[in-house]
Amino acid sequence: MDWRLSNAVADSDGGVVPRFITFEGGEGVGKSTQVRRLAARLARMGIDAVRTREPGGTPKAEGIRSFILQGKPESWGVGAEAVLFAAARLDHVNALIAPSLAAGKWVICDRFADSTRAYQGLTGGGEDRLIDALESLALDGREPDLTLILDMDPDAAFERRRQRALEDGLPADRFEKEDIDFHRRLRDNFLAIAISNPGRCVVLSAENDEDTVEAEVWAAVRDHFPDLARRERPA
Ligand SMILES: Nc1ncnc2c1ncn2[C@@H]1O[C@H](COP(=O)(O)OP(=O)(O)OP(=O)(O)O)[C@@H](O)[C@H]1O
Numbered sequence: 001m002d003w004r005l006s007n008a009v010a011d012s013d014g015g016v017v018p019r020f021i022t023f024e025g026g027e028g029v030g031k032s033t034q035v036r037r038l039a040a041r042l043a044r045m046g047i048d049a050v051r052t053r054e055p056g057g058t059p060k061a062e063g064i065r066s067f068i069l070q071g072k073p074e075s076w077g078v079g080a081e082a083v084l085f086a087a088a089r090l091d092h093v094n095a096l097i098a099p100s101l102a103a104g105k106w107v108i109c110d111r112f113a114d115s116t117r118a119y120q121g122l123t124g125g126g127e128d129r130l131i132d133a134l135e136s137l138a139l140d141g142r143e144p145d146l147t148l149i150l151d152m153d154p155d156a157a158f159e160r161r162r163q164r165a166l167e168d169g170l171p172a173d174r175f176e177k178e179d180i181d182f183h184r185r186l187r188d189n190f191l192a193i194a195i196s197n198p199g200r201c202v203v204l205s206a207e208n209d210e211d212t213v214e215a216e217v218w219a220a221v222r223d224h225f226p227d228l229a230r231r232e233r234p235a
């Protein structure tokens with residue numbers, strides 16, 4: 001099913017077209033924080049937004065998440081790992097994302113297919129044709145309406161993650177434990193993805209405080225979806 005068809009139906013109802021927005025970027029740049037803030041802002045405007053994440057979002061995909069992030073799939077190699085992320089994505093798209101959009105809800109997702117390209121493909125060395133094939137399997141020609149890439153210096157992001165670990169006491173997952181060169185390459189690769197997809201991706205500086213980043217996110221969302229102005233009330 002093409003989720004744009006369902007969007008057109010919702011629009012003919014006189015509402016705002018439901019949109020699929022993804023947040024991407026390196027570790028600890030503030031994606032989850034901004035996903036929460038954007039969903040809350042939309043809710044204040046009376047727009048129902050489903051907040052979700054990858055890998056995860058459905059019980060099956062959350063199972064794959066635990067296996068990948070806490071297990072030891074490295075020994076399988078980067079190709080098999082990419083396949084696991086794609087399997088989780090296929091369930092997530094079919095069981096949550098497409099049905100939510102069809103029901104007229106917005107979907108805001110913390111990471112999506114660009115993370116597979118950035119982590120397993122460009123940074124991890126997975127073959128382009130495998131990454132392309134997996135993307136086409138899980139997405140079937142569909143893509144997010146807007147991807148916000150939060151960009152910041154990986155050393156500063158490391159400091160944020162260290163602070164968060166002190167607060168929540170959770171151990172770092174396996175990608176967070178990679179060395180600084182990995183995180184620098186990752187940053188460059190997300191920027192390269194943005195350059196290749198100028199109509200879909202917007203790069204935002206994540207270095208500022210949370211309120212300032214939220215304002216930048218909102219400006220990008222409003223610019224991208226002018227029909228939102230119909231629903232906007234003072235925040
Ligand atoms: N703009 C900001 N300025 C300062 N601290 C921030 C900012 N945004 C988020 N933080 C803090 O930085 C930490 C990481 O934020 P968050 O969990 O939102 O990042 P993330 O990109 O989702 O991380 P991950 O990729 O590891 O899931 C949290 O402790 C959060 O409170």
Ligand SMILES: Cc1cn([C@H]2C[C@H](O)[C@@H](COP(=O)(O)O)O2)c(=O)[nH]c1=O
Nearest residue numbers: 054055085111112115116119120175176
């Ligand atoms: C979707 C996706 C994710 N990853 C990696 C990136 C992160 O290290 C973890 C997810 O953890 P987060 O705290 O929710 O950001 O998984 C990946 O390597 N490939 C992917 O496709």
